[in-house]
Amino acid sequence: MIPALRPFSFRNQNKRVILDMIRFTPGGISRSEIARQMDLTRAAISTIIGDLEGQGLVHEATEGPTTGGRRPVLLEINPQHGFVLGIDMGATHLGMVVTDFSAKVINEIEVPFSISDGPHICLPRLPAQVTGLLEHSGLDLSQVHAIGIGVPGPVVVEAGSVGAPPIMPGWDGFPIRTHLESMWGVPVSLGNDAEFGALGEWAAGAGRGTKNLVYIKVGSGVGAGLMLDGEIYRGTTGCAGEIGHIAIMESGPVCTCGNRGCLEAVAGGWAIARQAREAVRSGKRTQLSSLEVDSITARDVAAAARMGDLVSQQIITEAGTHLGVAIANLVNLVNPSMVVVGGGVAQLGDLLLEPIRHAVRVRSLRSAAQAVRINAAVLGRRSTSVGAVVQAINVALDHMVAV
Numbered sequence: 001m002i003p004a005l006r007p008f009s010f011r012n013q014n015k016r017v018i019l020d021m022i023r024f025t026p027g028g029i030s031r032s033e034i035a036r037q038m039d040l041t042r043a044a045i046s047t048i049i050g051d052l053e054g055q056g057l058v059h060e061a062t063e064g065p066t067t068g069g070r071r072p073v074l075l076e077i078n079p080q081h082g083f084v085l086g087i088d089m090g091a092t093h094l095g096m097v098v099t100d101f102s103a104k105v106i107n108e109i110e111v112p113f114s115i116s117d118g119p120h121i122c123l124p125r126l127p128a129q130v131t132g133l134l135e136h137s138g139l140d141l142s143q144v145h146a147i148g149i150g151v152p153g154p155v156v157v158e159a160g161s162v163g164a165p166p167i168m169p170g171w172d173g174f175p176i177r178t179h180l181e182s183m184w185g186v187p188v189s190l191g192n193d194a195e196f197g198a199l200g201e202w203a204a205g206a207g208r209g210t211k212n213l214v215y216i217k218v219g220s221g222v223g224a225g226l227m228l229d230g231e232i233y234r235g236t237t238g239c240a241g242e243i244g245h246i247a248i249m250e251s252g253p254v255c256t257c258g259n260r261g262c263l264e265a266v267a268g269g270w271a272i273a274r275q276a277r278e279a280v281r282s283g284k285r286t287q288l289s290s291l292e293v294d295s296i297t298a299r300d301v302a303a304a305a306r307m308g309d310l311v312s313q314q315i316i317t318e319a320g321t322h323l324g325v326a327i328a329n330l331v332n333l334v335n336p337s338m339v340v341v342g343g344g345v346a347q348l349g350d351l352l353l354e355p356i357r358h359a360v361r362v363r364s365l366r367s368a369a370q371a372v373r374i375n376a377a378v379l380g381r382r383s384t385s386v387g388a389v390v391q392a393i394n395v396a397l398d399h400m401v402a403v
Helices: 010-024 031-038 042-054 119-136 176-184 193-204 263-267 269-281 298-306 310-334 350-363 366-371 380-402
Strands: 058-063 073-077 083-089 093-100 105-112 144-151 188-192 213-218 222-228 231-233 338-342 373-376
Touching: 010 031, 010 042, 010 073, 010 380, 031 042, 031 073, 042 058, 083 119, 083 193, 083 380, 093 119, 093 380, 105 119, 105 380, 119 176, 144 176, 144 193, 144 380, 176 188, 188 193, 188 380, 193 213, 193 222, 193 231, 193 338, 193 380, 213 310, 213 380, 222 263, 222 310, 263 269, 263 310, 269 298, 269 310, 298 310, 310 338, 310 350, 310 366, 338 350, 338 380, 350 373
Parallel strands: 083 144, 144 188, 213 338, 338 373
Antiparallel strands: 058 073, 083 093, 093 105, 213 222, 222 231
């Protein structure tokens, strides 16, 4: 059983703030800069840093730049303090990474998966995959400090469960976190996959150093993670960022949520595959005609689009335009400095990004559109699993500092 966290003392609160400053300051940070930002004496900071060094959590890394005089010594998280697992439990795939304590990826796997099979079938499949990944990395579970897991539905963080997830039938209210903690005996952090994608890109990807970021995950469905002022915004019940269920076409196709014309129903991976099958059945000339029509996937459409197939390119362009319309609304609403587009479908690059950018330029307020950059995810398909690692390290540090 995982012990409950005790309330932080003021000293331990300062430790956690300092640890995050060390983790998330691009280029590293020195003791004197920490003291300046926290408005504490150098002696007080040195004492706290000494405690953290004694715990093996931080160490001195390199010397920083100087404008004259002694070079400052930069601090970093000790990567050898332990290991962390990040899991992206998607609608059709299971991605896992194992990292050191600085969130540097050591090894990874991705296997087919069907989250619609429900918790009683899906969760018992995880231990074998975890054990295999750890063994292949020369590790075992006793060396893992925490595990983060992202799922494609609204997460009730306090309960460690999901609430009414449209593409996760049978999971509503199931105690995922408690179940996994009892299985593995280490702290588990459960989060929405798009929110973890935002956290991953903010901490280690395209959005590093950005305070206001929107991450759009385009996989089988569509979701958004919102980083506002450096914090994940989840909303009242964990439903913030469910951009896939914004209405785009009033009389459009039926969505998994039961409504018509949702973004997910016209621009998600399943929607792209459906449109491709319809094109083949209608007799359009396309490379996809050589495939078994009922087995065509969004990946097939993406591959054909890269090969110059005009029908596939049109499907992707239309999906990008629909995504751009929804993103333009988000840009007007939260005024981010960056939108990062990730997920499996987003691996298409500019073929998908250009219609998104065009729609945002046309439909967003000029000042908001001029301030935002729209980029592909640097971490690629790892965005969610790396974000899960970042949050798992947060949880591990909370337990370590509270000791």
